[in-house]
Amino acid sequence: xxxxxxxxxxxxxxxxxxxxxxxxxxxxxxxxxxxxxxxxxxxxxxxxxxxxxxxxxxxxxxxxxxxxxxxxxxxxxxxxxxxxxxxxxxxxxxxxxxxxxxxxxxxxxxxxxxxxxxxxxxxxxxxxxxxxxxxxxxxxxxxxxxxxxxxxxxxxxxxxxxxxxxxxxxxxxxxxxxxxxxxxxxxxxxxxxxxxxxxxxxxxxxxxxxxxxxxxxxxxxxxxxxxxxxxxxxxxxxxxxxxxxxxxxxxxxxxxxxxxxxxxxxxxxxxxxxxxxxxxxxxxxxxxxxxxxxxxxxxxxxxxxxxxxxxxxxxxxxxxxxxxxxxxxxxxxxxxxxxxxxxxxxxxxxxxxxxxxxxxxxxxxxxxxxxxxxxxxxxxxxxxxxxxxxxxxxxxxxxxxxxxxxxxxxxxxxxxxxxxxxxxxxxxxxxxxxx
Numbered sequence: 001x002x003x004x005x006x007x008x009x010x011x012x013x014x015x016x017x018x019x020x021x022x023x024x025x026x027x028x029x030x031x032x033x034x035x036x037x038x039x040x041x042x043x044x045x046x047x048x049x050x051x052x053x054x055x056x057x058x059x060x061x062x063x064x065x066x067x068x069x070x071x072x073x074x075x076x077x078x079x080x081x082x083x084x085x086x087x088x089x090x091x092x093x094x095x096x097x098x099x100x101x102x103x104x105x106x107x108x109x110x111x112x113x114x115x116x117x118x119x120x121x122x123x124x125x126x127x128x129x130x131x132x133x134x135x136x137x138x139x140x141x142x143x144x145x146x147x148x149x150x151x152x153x154x155x156x157x158x159x160x161x162x163x164x165x166x167x168x169x170x171x172x173x174x175x176x177x178x179x180x181x182x183x184x185x186x187x188x189x190x191x192x193x194x195x196x197x198x199x200x201x202x203x204x205x206x207x208x209x210x211x212x213x214x215x216x217x218x219x220x221x222x223x224x225x226x227x228x229x230x231x232x233x234x235x236x237x238x239x240x241x242x243x244x245x246x247x248x249x250x251x252x253x254x255x256x257x258x259x260x261x262x263x264x265x266x267x268x269x270x271x272x273x274x275x276x277x278x279x280x281x282x283x284x285x286x287x288x289x290x291x292x293x294x295x296x297x298x299x300x301x302x303x304x305x306x307x308x309x310x311x312x313x314x315x316x317x318x319x320x321x322x323x324x325x326x327x328x329x330x331x332x333x334x335x336x337x338x339x340x341x342x343x344x345x346x347x348x349x350x351x352x353x354x355x356x357x358x359x360x361x362x363x364x365x366x367x368x369x370x371x372x373x374x375x376x377x378x379x380x381x382x383x384x385x386x387x388x389x390x391x392x393x394x395x396x397x398x399x400x401x402x403x404x405x406x407x408x409x410x411x412x413x414x415x416x417x418x419x420x421x422x423x424x425x426x427x428x429x430x431x432x433x434x435x
Contacts, residue, residue: 131158138162144211144341144415147349148204156203157184163210163231172224175283183281190239190273195359197241202234204353208338209234216409221321225288226331233296233335236274241266244364246301251373264301271297292328299332300339308332309401316407330408337405343394343423344402344416350423354386387427394424 131154133141140146141159151159161177161184164170170180191199209230213219218227242256249257249265256265271294299308312333320326342353361379368375378384402417 131155133158133162138166141207142211142214144208144215144344145346145349146207146211147346148200148207149349149352151203153188153199156199157181157188160184160203160206160235163206167210167213167219167227167231168224169228169231173228173283173288179281179283183277183283184235186277186281187235187239190277192241192243194241194243195363196353196356197238197243197360202238204342205237205335205338206231206234208341208344209334212334212338212412215411215415222327226327229288229292229296230331230334233293233331234338236277236293237270237297237300237335237339239270239273239277241270243360244367246303247376248364248368248373251368252371264298264303267298267301295328296331296335299335302340305336305397305401308336309404313404316404319408333401333405337401340398341416343390343398344419346419347423347426354390358384358386358389387430391424391427394420394427399424 137159141163148156161180164175164180165177169175170177187202188199191197191202213227213230218230222230244252246257246264246266248254250262254265256269259265260268274293274297275290298304308329312329315326315329319330342350342357344350345353361384362381365375365379365381367373368379378389399417399420402412402420406413406417
């Protein structure tokens with residue numbers, strides 16, 4: 001055994017003879033064999049110990065290498081994330097710079113630019129400042145006489161945000177306040193800079209709806225879901241309006257007219273853009289079917305005015321707030337009232353809107369003339385004056401509609417119906433004095 005162990009330690013051929021001698025080359029006596037054996041065993045034990053330590057060291061090195069590889073992988077992911085954040089920040093900075101220079105030209109994918117090219121949807125970070133509304137403003141914004149000309153876009157956004165909170169819609173529909181801000185900003189940026197159909201008009205219609213909700217005490221007569229539908233339809237009702245009406249869309253065979261088979265092409269487009277923004281903003285309107293909002297936006301097509309008003313007239317004398325059909329018809333009439341209610345405001349507020357509307361009409365008639373399309377008489381700049389344009393509209397459209405609503409809500413007579421009659425009188429006086 002000793003012979004084999006010595007051969008193993010010294011790596012000598014197994015058939016080699018071994019002679020054990022001391023340093024002075026003397027042969028060991030048999031009594032010294034035990035000491036030699038112990039010495040050899042100690043060396044063997046030391047060799048085994050070293051071998052085990054090497055294995056432990058290998059295991060430790062392997063584990064440490066694995067940990068280092070994991071750290072390198074994680075650090076690599078961090079670098080990727082950092083680069084992504086840098087790119088996102090750069091995009092955000094570029095967008096903010098563009099916004100500072102003017103309207104950001106990237107509305108929803110359903111919008112069409114002049115060359116018909118689809119544009120990419122976007123979801124903005126809410127960046128407009130938070131304004132604290134004074135008590136005086138809070139009271140004024142509840143009235144149909146609110147002067148909308150003194151407010152900048154950011155201030156109007158804050159007012160709209162306040163309306164949703166005040167009516168309890170944020171809580172009712174479980175809206176994240178930041179998401180509400182993001183949605184409102186997306187709405188504002190998807191109204192074009194038309195003379196009339198712009199974001200200020202959107203705010204006017206929404207504010208008038210908010211005012212009618214308070215004036216007619218609708219919070220006690222309708223559900224919060226109904227109020228949410230009314231406000232949201234008002235906010236979205238003219239999204240991405242191109243400044244040319246349905247008649248032009250149909251006569252010019254625009255892409256919108258072709259897409260919607262000449263059936264309310266603009267109103268259908270407003271709906272499409274509205275729900276694209278809603279899907280981007282993840283605004284949750286629980287318990288509200290899209291059809292409820294779509295129904296109201298489609299009702300703003302003036303081609304359906306007679307049909308909708310006649311339907312309401314048949315219901316108003318025996319109106320039932322528990323009847324879903326009656327309530328839907330009322331909501332359609334309410335958004336119509338708000339949409340064309342400019343003349344309800346005091347003269348100093350209403351008159352600039354007439355100028356804006358005529359400017360947009362004349363832009364369309366000029367375009368129609370240049371393209372060889374029919375021109376509506378009420379849009380012809382050579383034939384139309386402000387009084388002639390408004391007298392007929394007020395007498396035969398506005399007054400009959402508001403008087404019908406007054407049967408259900410008598411409180412609107414002084415604030416909304418009487419000003420319309422005064423407006424007609426003023427225009428007649430203008431014609432008498434100036435021809």
